[in-house]
Amino acid sequence: MRDGNGRFGLGLAALAAVAIPFAVIAVLDPRIGLLRPRPAGEAAQAPLTAPADAPARRPPREAGADEAGSEARTSEAKTSDTKSPDAPTSAIRPSNTWTESPGRPCPICTATEPAPPIRGTLPDPDIQIPDVAAERAAQRARLIGWTAHPDRVSGSATALDLIGLVFTAPREAGAGYRPLAIDLAGAPDRAVVVVTEQPVTLAVTSVPPDRAGALGVESSAAFGLADGRSGLLAGFRALPYGAAAVAPVLDPLRFGPGTLRGFCAALRLWALQFGLPTGRTRYTLIENPTRIALAGEALQTDGTARGRVSGRRLARLCRV
Numbered sequence: 001m002r003d004g005n006g007r008f009g010l011g012l013a014a015l016a017a018v019a020i021p022f023a024v025i026a027v028l029d030p031r032i033g034l035l036r037p038r039p040a041g042e043a044a045q046a047p048l049t050a051p052a053d054a055p056a057r058r059p060p061r062e063a064g065a066d067e068a069g070s071e072a073r074t075s076e077a078k079t080s081d082t083k084s085p086d087a088p089t090s091a092i093r094p095s096n097t098w099t100e101s102p103g104r105p106c107p108i109c110t111a112t113e114p115a116p117p118i119r120g121t122l123p124d125p126d127i128q129i130p131d132v133a134a135e136r137a138a139q140r141a142r143l144i145g146w147t148a149h150p151d152r153v154s155g156s157a158t159a160l161d162l163i164g165l166v167f168t169a170p171r172e173a174g175a176g177y178r179p180l181a182i183d184l185a186g187a188p189d190r191a192v193v194v195v196t197e198q199p200v201t202l203a204v205t206s207v208p209p210d211r212a213g214a215l216g217v218e219s220s221a222a223f224g225l226a227d228g229r230s231g232l233l234a235g236f237r238a239l240p241y242g243a244a245a246v247a248p249v250l251d252p253l254r255f256g257p258g259t260l261r262g263f264c265a266a267l268r269l270w271a272l273q274f275g276l277p278t279g280r281t282r283y284t285l286i287e288n289p290t291r292i293a294l295a296g297e298a299l300q301t302d303g304t305a306r307g308r309v310s311g312r313r314l315a316r317l318c319r320v
Contacts, residue, residue: 146231194219200223234273267318
């Protein structure tokens, strides 16, 4: 016995048996044309746009770049996550910041002028004075022309007087170097070395008038000769004319180990220059002289003699 469901199933089976042959004929029959090829014109007129629901396809190169960009964005995200939230924003340098190099100067930077030197910071510790180098060179050359050959100086005197000059009176305005006349006419066998710390102009009288090496000078200041002639000087040491050191004036008011050491070193030099032992030397300190005259062993001056030491006492003082 069959129910309603059985009858419905038999009906569908019968309908399918009838429809299948017609479907096969419709597909395969070229007159119907369900599977016939499309003409070329219709294919050319077909739109090239992809369906809206189809995913967009990218070229392989662009896809690779997109992957690299994705990796870079991932790396930046990781870096930003690891940075401290308290880090200053100035530490993050923009990618377009200008980097100056010797070949690429900054086009917008302005050069800053160096600051002027601060007073009191000059590297030269000396007292600043006008440039007198040319003047000093000319003076030295002139004095060298008036200096005797050393062979004429040695043995030209039997005794040597070192005379220290101390000036306490001020010079007159515009007077120039202090004048000092030295008369050796009464002591032709004695020579004089003047030790001074102020500029002086020396005028020397000797017998004979062309005596060689009658005068020597130790000076920390410039000096000159009033009547210079060839062979008059036995030599000189002066700081303005290039000497590295000169003898200080040996003064009891400022006596000290350094002063004595420098003076004794100069004493030995001049004794050697004249070929004399230190026992044949004498030192006299005179204040504010304008004239000094030697007559034998006597010394006369218009200044004030403030002390004298000679011979063995002077040698013991210098421990020679």
